[in-house]
Amino acid sequence: MKKEKARRERPGALVPEMLRTLTQRPATEPYPAVRIDVPTGFRGRIEVNDERCIGCSKCALVCPTECIEMVADEREVTVGAKTVKRKRKPIVHVLSCIRCGLCEEACPTDPKAIYLTEEFAGSGTDKEVVVK
């Protein structure tokens, strides 16, 4: 380490900066009075789009916490030009979801049937544990 010029040891070394800070806006963002913008690619709450899912179960297989449960659900789903009859669909136990996004990566449909949104405000009074 280079030897710097002799430093003045004194109490209150931050005082000049503190007084300058008085003139600045506070760094606090007064959420929820203010909207917080999240970057694209932010890993928020998970969502399943029923109309796109073909029931391949890949998401359930890759999930590290095994929070995706495939339940029986029959439905005709249009994929591109074809129509597929799916047998199951995923139910995500949101409280176990760690939002890693592996399910989104594994999902073969385009646009994805299971994906992470940019929703982060999760608190509410309605107990919605299962995402349909």
Add this chain to the structure above:
Amino acid sequence: MPEVEVTIGPQHPALKEPVSFKIIVDGEKIVRLDLDISYNHRGIEKAAEARDFSKAIYLIERICGICSHAHATNFAKGMEALMGIEAPKRAQWIRVLVAELERIHSHLLWLGVLAHEIGYNTMFMYSWRDREIVQDFLEAISGNRVNYGMNRVGGVRRDVSEALRERIREGLKVLEERALAYAELIAEEQTLLVRTRGVGRLTTNQVVELGSVGPVARGSGVSFDIRRDDPYLAYGEVPFDVITSTHGDVFGRAEVRALELVQSVRMARHVVDSLPGGDLAVKAPRIAPKGEYVSRYEAPRGELMHYIRVNGTDKVERLAVRTPTLANWPSVVAALRGRVLADVPVVVAAIDPCLSCTSRTTVVDVDAGTTQTLLWDDLVEYGRRYYREREGVG
């Protein structure tokens, strides 16, 4: 005055995580210090044996919130070594970028914690405000402020776009200024100096004997940094200085971290400027051939070691994690001998304790001065028993 036993922890305002100090004091002077860790034991090593590699990464990432990338990357690169594959260059560099950003955020957090422990809340507020810059970068890169999920076995999962690189470059300018300001501040602010200088002094020999790692060791003059001495990822190509200090006390450790902060900012800038092109990952096989490997990594707190043993299946046979905080705890006990009660938070904070990282295999009875290492057989048995009792699983 008769001796009084002061128990700090497991719940105490000074502690962010549970640990128990039983301090025998005579007035304010510390006579003896007993340490009790492992309140945060979660059986992660055992749990990792039940998951295949791609899932185990996410488990291991959550050993610690502050150094999550360290754990995940260390495991991933260990697995890659065992499988005989190599992540592409771009992936290595992105891993280094996130690693250094993590170091920056961890050291800034630590500066704030040190300031808070000595009641210097203004510096605490300022350093955490500046830390938000790094957190925003990490969020933009990975989608999350902690537990980045950037790693997969074979590379990384996300790319860093050109626009993002530009943004990071801009923010790093501000960070470098602030980092230099903090390095100056800790050497100038007298109330901080009187609380850290001469406090918890450990000589070079003591530090080596006690097995300390990271800034604690470097703060007492031991020049050892895995990034330089056993390079991994892209560290062989990113220039940096290993920071040591001759002070050996809490101030020395603070000095090391503050200057490492500056180094990390410069390294991050180098990576952002010279990020090579290429793929983000190679395909990793599902099964790893038989073998064992010790993967080392310079986490913000010191040397992190993962011992991985695989046996031809898609799951780990044995994972042992030796975190830097575990290695540093004995130095706390030694450093507090002969000090006063008021020094306890400062000396403890100086090793940057991450108690979630702490609860691993070695049992150290500091009071009796003995060290007892559980053999891995005993460990497996212990783990199974623990797991059985807690979860009712065989």
Add this chain to the structure above:
Amino acid sequence: MSELLAIVYLLVFPGFLFLIGFSFFAEWYDRKLVARLQNRMGPPFLQPFADFVKLLSKEDIVTEGVSARFQAAVPVVAFAAVATAFLYLPVAGAASWFGFPGDLILVLYLLTLPTILMFLMGWTSGNLFAAVGSLRAVSQLFVYEVPFFLAALAPALILETWTVADVVAAQSAGRWSLILAPIGFVVALVALQAKLERSPFDIPDAETEIVAGPLTELTGRKLALWHLTKDMELVTGAALVVALYLGGPTVPGVAVAGILGGAIAFAIFFVKVLVVVLVLSVFKAAVGRLRIDQLVRWGWTILTPLALLQIAVVAVLKGVRWI
């Protein structure tokens, strides 16, 4: 003056109710200022009042084996002591209606009581952290009380009176004691910060070391009362420094009578007290906490000698009839 007016003075303005209100205001002002210095937002205006009300509604817990009546009585006595001390300080005029010759000594004595009571509180709490904290509080008391008294003594010596009203009157006719005894002013402010147990002297209440010091076992109403007492101490201490060194609610040369005069005097008092609190707040945010042994050493090697120096200077200047 009629009894009714005296009762209004005592209970409403500038007595009891005003003191409580002003204390809440001073706490808000202090917290907001420190927050802005730290680049934060700070609490909304009614926060101290809200904290007080919230604490009042909390359960009152007393540790087993501890005298509940004693624990309940101590905060009340401390509150009474500080409130009484404030009574003798001039707020809306050159003198308090309750002033009497020698009341400076009474004020100083009453302001010492809260710390001693805090020691009692912690010592009898049956809690280890509280006991350690109360020891620290008393050690700190020995360190700052002597300089504080000496710093209060300096203007009294200069102006040859032990009565607060006379000190203020003499300053409004001449110069502020600040100019005649600047060292004493600095010592008074530093010692006041220690008396109020604010950073860097918040050793008895070092959260990261001993939870909450002597106040660890206090809950509910008792804690609410203590917090209020602490705020009142801030206001009273600042008002005392203003009265002794900054000329109280007067400005040399300005002497308006009647209600208008009272209003002007109050405004002057208000501004001066806020300036003193501003200095104390910046001081609080500017530095970290000292260790008790460092404080003791520093107090006896620097603070008290400075105070003594001030007294010596005053004595010499008085001897040669310069002031």
